[in-house]
Amino acid sequence: MVDRIKTVTIKDVAKHANVSVGTVSRVLAKNATVKQPLLIRVNKSIELLGYKPNLAARALRANKDDVLGLVLPDITNPFFAQVAKEIELEAARHGLAVILASSFDDHEKEARQVRAILDRSPTGIIVIPSTDSLSFELPETIPIITIDRPVSNVHEGVFADQELGAALAADHVFELGHRNIVYIAGPKDTIVSEQRKQGFSARIKELCKGDPAFKLSVHHGLFDYEAGEKVARLVLENNSGSRPTAIVAASDQQAIGALREARDIGVIVPTELSIVGFDDIALANIVVPRLTTIRQPIEALAKTAVKRIIDPNSNEADLDLTCNLIVRTSTTKAPQ
């Protein structure tokens, strides 16, 4: 009987060196971003195990594990589509294909989608969560990263500072003199919606403290066009006396829906009503009038998430994940 020689794989090396497959792969590719101590450790494991990268290359190529799962609420939401595009671009740079699955904001469907992808032993999964916690047990061996929206039971998340972003919108409408303001929040069960609402309302209340004319009314809805239309209809139609002069929304889609509705009702934006969005999707710069909004760092979010999947132990500095105010023509001074 002849001993069968087991081929040493890149995974064996990764396990031996206690690093991710991505790190070994970067060492093999002589990628300069690998830190010196890691480099030494990986090379030592390669030597000890007798790993032959050239022989293993074909096996690696045929390995179907090099996929990255991406679970998001709905690809037809332009913000998620932009995030997906950036994730795909970044994953491709690391030789990973992207498996896309939609949760349609359904908690159970989200759990099923994640489990189905886990069955394929992916390199990792990036989730844009549908609600504030993931309703499945988190695997120990496969990294799961949430992006854009934090959830309560996953520590590894990549997101911009939503409260700070929303506070920028508060600063902007306050400086323009708006004191009768409607805020359109997202669904109540998403942390990201609560954070934006909190960031906006805390700042605007602080700024307007003691002003007897100050009025803030908050409404909730989905992050879509329809929610924006609905809230705008409600607050513009039945409010001819004390009509708000500014609508600040938790998403660009809501803001664009509000623009649409204002037009239908005959309220002129921005002279009679200023509107602010959140995200800065491509469309924000196309609608009439162009939308003032809070820009999320979409590319940096995507790159950082993929980086963490590939090398969970990386302690490279994160990219800049700050939100910025982009002033366009949907906002102006409050009418006298």
Next chain:
Amino acid sequence: MVDRIKTVTIKDVAKHANVSVGTVSRVLAKNATVKQPLLIRVNKSIELLGYKPNLAARALRANKDDVLGLVLPDITNPFFAQVAKEIELEAARHGLAVILASSFDDHEKEARQVRAILDRSPTGIIVIPSTDSLSFELPETIPIITIDRPVSNVHEGVFADQELGAALAADHVFELGHRNIVYIAGPKDTIVSEQRKQGFSARIKELCKGDPAFKLSVHHGLFDYEAGEKVARLVLENNSGSRPTAIVAASDQQAIGALREARDIGVIVPTELSIVGFDDIALANIVVPRLTTIRQPIEALAKTAVKRIIDPNSNEADLDLTCNLIVRTSTTKAPQ
């Protein structure tokens, strides 16, 4: 020495019965859509080979082959995002996960993406092609279907009748009295762009034959917002004397870009200028004014493509793939 018993798989059954794995799977699921002769053939193979569906179920579940590749130009194009969503929904109904890859309208990248997915032995690949032919050798064993845009070297394509759809736009602007018309076509190297252009210009010329006032000018650009803005700027700014009264575009994105530009220049839509799009993306019903467009049967396109992947031999009747004119408020009678 003991003979090892090879487990009979669903693939063996499919091969033996000369049908697709999807058909066997539908027979096993007692799906009523399988035709009687096929049903008998598959059941006979199951019996002859001694296939045990229950025993094989676990193996099937762990099989990483059950993925469907989807290669499209750019997921941030709202039309493609809607197609991707419908494909994902339909694929999920058949237990298939979707691997998404973008070509960014790059011929070579498209070929690389398809080859990378082929390496994973997918059930099939759906391609929305970047140009008029696919620059890779087509595999014999894995079905590749093009959707939306026909290409010259793939016979299996699923698309609506683009010429007929564009002719509906011609009928509409003609009936409204427009005789000075600008047509925005897509890129010259895509068949879909040529078909729409051909369908529109042939019909409008036929309708306006002999009318000395008739004028049609055709411009080419990408299918995006920017192309629409650019062409609109060109034809509206330098044409104060003989300004067109209608712009008909090969995509909603172009039409929405033209809307944007008309607004900037101060040309009022629809009283001074009618605008027609193509596709009927969700946004068409949100922009101001709401866009008259040619609706593509997105859901039927997606369902038909997935069906053909799963069961290439299916001769079920295709779903209705007709385009329809959707009249909204971006078109009206030509100014006198």
